[in-house]
Amino acid sequence: MIDHISRFKRVIAHNKKFLYLWLAQIFTQSAVSIVTINMGILSHEGTISSSMKDSAASIGVMVNLSTLPGLLVAPLAGVLADWFPKKKIMITSNLVRLFILAIFLITKGWERILDSYILIFLLSVVLQFFIPAEGGLVPRLVKKKYILLANSLFSVTVYSSLAFGVTVSGIILSLLGIRNMFLLCVVFIIISTILLLSIKIVEPRKSKRSIGDLVGFVTHLVKDVGSGIRYSFSKSKLRFALLHLLLLQVVALTLVTIIFRIGSEIYGVSPRTAGLVVFAPLILGLLIGLGTLNIYGRNKSRVKLIWLGTVFSIFGFGLMAVIAIASNFLEKYLVSQIVATFSLVAVGICVPFLLIPGQTLLFENTERSFRGRVLGIWQALTSSLAAFVAVFVGYLTDRVGDVSIAIVFVVVADIIYSIILYLLQKRNKV
Numbered sequence: 001m002i003d004h005i006s007r008f009k010r011v012i013a014h015n016k017k018f019l020y021l022w023l024a025q026i027f028t029q030s031a032v033s034i035v036t037i038n039m040g041i042l043s044h045e046g047t048i049s050s051s052m053k054d055s056a057a058s059i060g061v062m063v064n065l066s067t068l069p070g071l072l073v074a075p076l077a078g079v080l081a082d083w084f085p086k087k088k089i090m091i092t093s094n095l096v097r098l099f100i101l102a103i104f105l106i107t108k109g110w111e112r113i114l115d116s117y118i119l120i121f122l123l124s125v126v127l128q129f130f131i132p133a134e135g136g137l138v139p140r141l142v143k144k145k146y147i148l149l150a151n152s153l154f155s156v157t158v159y160s161s162l163a164f165g166v167t168v169s170g171i172i173l174s175l176l177g178i179r180n181m182f183l184l185c186v187v188f189i190i191i192s193t194i195l196l197l198s199i200k201i202v203e204p205r206k207s208k209r210s211i212g213d214l215v216g217f218v219t220h221l222v223k224d225v226g227s228g229i230r231y232s233f234s235k236s237k238l239r240f241a242l243l244h245l246l247l248l249q250v251v252a253l254t255l256v257t258i259i260f261r262i263g264s265e266i267y268g269v270s271p272r273t274a275g276l277v278v279f280a281p282l283i284l285g286l287l288i289g290l291g292t293l294n295i296y297g298r299n300k301s302r303v304k305l306i307w308l309g310t311v312f313s314i315f316g317f318g319l320m321a322v323i324a325i326a327s328n329f330l331e332k333y334l335v336s337q338i339v340a341t342f343s344l345v346a347v348g349i350c351v352p353f354l355l356i357p358g359q360t361l362l363f364e365n366t367e368r369s370f371r372g373r374v375l376g377i378w379q380a381l382t383s384s385l386a387a388f389v390a391v392f393v394g395y396l397t398d399r400v401g402d403v404s405i406a407i408v409f410v411v412v413a414d415i416i417y418s419i420i421l422y423l424l425q426k427r428n429k430v
Contacts, residue, residue: 078376285348
């Protein structure tokens with residue numbers, strides 16, 4: 001444990017460049033999460049769309065819009081992260097985000113559902129450029145022996161920021177109001193930009209590109225994206241990691257989609273407090289999983305750790321399915337909330353076990369010249385495909401009128417998906 005704390009200190013406290021980058025990520029991701037979740041809450045409440053009132057699909061649509069650009073933009077953004085200085089890409093991304101939020105504030109875009117959709121979509125487009133540039137910069141700021149720990153911090157921060165956004169968004173909205181909530185997010189992004197400007201680093205010189213290169217820009221871009229896709233799926237370990245990272249994203253986005261229904265149907269709370277009630281046990285599970293993984297899992301097989309995370313995901317959603325199947329019995333003895341809490345803790349534990357070893361496999365088996373492209377493919381695969389599943393789950397919940405049916409569907413799909421991956425692994429196809 002002492003050695004574990006010492007490693008954290010060497011990576012964070014004794015490395016200001018990495019610390020600034022990590023904090024910049026926290027502020028940026030938190031701002032985007034708060035905006036996305038609050039627009040979902042306003043839609044769910046009927047504030048910006050009466051047709052989406054009390055609909056599980058309301059947050060699903062927002063989640064889908066926040067991840068849809070990943071399908072096309074992320075691979076291209078990964079190529080650009082390999083072409084241009086990564087620090088400049090991140091700073092430019094933040095400045096574009098500030099401009100988008102400023103226009104939204106001036107025009108009071110939250111009063112119109114179409115403007116809200118455009119806002120979430122554009123913020124997601126910009127985020128696709130930020131993430132691969134950020135991920136590609138990490139290995140330049142820490143020593144090789146600390147890359148796993150550094151990746152752990154960055155990987156968990158992505159999901160922790162989402163969990164933080166879901167947990168506090170409703171509270172922030174209630175306390176500050178819509179306009180001040182957006183102003184808070186603007187402040188977060190400004191802080192992130194200042195932190196990025198404070199990082200002093202000389203990046204490798206990129207090959208100069210003249211105006212004449214613009215003629216063949218699209219051709220080269222498509223060619224590099226194609227090479228990134230072929231490279232990502234040509235190695236069995238990369239395929240294995242990408243497919244399990246997809247599973248993790250499905251789990252995360254599905255929970256975000258049905259969180260209001262879980263809060264109201266199982267815990268009996270309103271949308272603005274559902275995040276706090278539902279995500280508290282999730283965050284507890286995430287912290288337990290992170291601590292266990294970094295203390296006892298450092299020398300374990302990445303593949304075995306990923307399978308362990310898969311088991312936790314099935315177990316967690318399986319407990320929720322038990323609530324669906326035996327709801328009358330559990331409610332009679334007042335234990336529905338207890339079972340739901342244990343299930344959420346289990347799902348929280350699965351996050352670091354799927355995410356950290358999976359991303360580490362990507363880094364360990366990717367050549368430096370392809371790193372940005374592989375990260376872009378990861379974003380495209382996990383974000384976009386998982387979002388479609390989340391919207392379907394929200395639609396299914398609305399049609400049936402019971403969140404339990406959606407949970408049972410997720411459990412069955414999780415089991416089938418895992419069995420298929422296991423059989424393919426045995427045949428060395430993943």
